[in-house]
Amino acid sequence: IKLEGQLAELDEAFDGELTNLLKESDLSAKKKQIHIVHTFGKIGAKRIVFAGLGKQKELSFHDLQEVYGAVFQELSKWKYQQAAVLLNSFSNDALDSLDAAHALAEAFALSTYEYTGYKQKSNEPEKKIEEIILYSETDEEEVRAAANVGYTYGNGTNSARTLVNLPGNMLTATDMAAYAEKLGEKYGFEVEILEKEDMLKLGMGAILAVNQGSTEPPKMIVLKYQGKEEWTDVIGLVGKGITFDTGGYSIKTKDGIVGMKTDMGGAAAVLGAMEIVGELKPEQNVVAVIASTDNMISGSAFKPDDVITSMSGKTIEVLNTDAEGRLVLADAVTYAKHHG
Known part of the structure; x- marks a missing residue:
């Protein structure tokens, strides 16, 4: 197993432990397999989320949305409030960073949707993802625009979901x-x-x-x-x-x-x-x-x-x-x- 690019840099910061986790099958590249690894202060982030994308050549836009959805549902479950994403690590020959930004933003809106109309309110303060930082080698404005389109699609779908959830009376x-x-x-x-x-x-x-x-x-x-x-x-x-x-x-x-x-x-x-x-x-x-x-x-x-x-x-x-x-x-x- 040989890691390349940004993963190789991370592995180096972890003294080769990521390679060991892969060898032990504690990390998997199977589609929608999500693994959270604590960094123990070795890098700035407290945790790294690894998302399995399946075979690189077979990755489609819809697959990407499903993977992002699984990631954000996992992060929401643990009540994390901030996430940073290496967009370039979610691309292949058919999908670039702009596709990845669009898919991410749409999946974020869709996967974190909840209809709360008639649920009893909890006394606990609500914790949800409030900020997503996108790292990319592509032009910032283009990435921001692609993410905005994706988020708009997701919000439009969520508005439709809310209407459908409303009872007939x-x-x-x-x-x-x-x-x-x-x-x-x-x-x-x-x-x-x-x-x-x-x-x-x-x-x-x-x-x-x-x-x-x-x-x-x-x-x-x-x-x-x-x-x-x-x-x-x-x-x-x-x-x-x-x-x-x-x-x-x-x-x-x-x-x-x-x-x-x-x-x-x-x-x-x-x-x-x-x-x-x-x-x-x-x-x-x-x-x-x-x-x-x-x-x-x-x-x-x-x-x-x-x-x-x-x-x-x-x-x-x-x-x-x-x-x-x-x-x-x-x-x-x-x-x-x-x-x-």
Whole structure:
């Protein structure tokens, strides 16, 4: 076993003990194997974290994220507050220091995410990683920019996770519309919220049918970001925002209905993506359209065998009221087309 580069320098500072640890299999290069070694004052850092990357040629960007995620979860478990990373040691022919910085920052945000909404607060002071120092031979500003992009991606995903974690009684279609409006205010998006009356005028019979059994009003939520001078070449992000799905008269089983607060995951993903767009401001036009309602059962709810007319003018025979997602998305896609 022969260590090279920065590892060889560390081994020298440890009088060859790192080589001995490798020989004894106390350190491993297997993917996601994490080992923490105390330095006993031999270098400035108190501990060194060794992360196994697997075979160098096979290391991919996704692998790198998984390894970083495992590292940060381990550091969080031990309540460490500061970490320094040798970026160059996480690269190969296909991945450079900028890829490593992006992967690290995104994985840091994702792996340390926790939804704490309804947990009892501990009396212990919270200790978490507050500072990450990146060592690299690449230009500092470029590394910082790559890390910023990665961290923004991670935070956008975490925002989507938080929305999905909210229960249906605390995230109605009205709540989702309010969330989108705040996002619009923060990032300067053009915001449009269609109410039930607007949908009736526009002939959005598909989303209105799904909403028939509910006491909560539906919302068609539109966010527009213009990154080009002309409103052309528009990317449309269309999200399903069913805040709770009973299945309607095609009712779900008692086990299948649990977790149906997550049936607005598509809408959450779109809102998370728009947060990223707002932060990074790409030169691209983007319209986000979210169709939001719950799918409930009542005397007025839509039924199997009903025939409804969507915004596009197509008629739809309902065979399964639990296929409500494609109904709300049909009207949302048609409306997205109206926005180019």
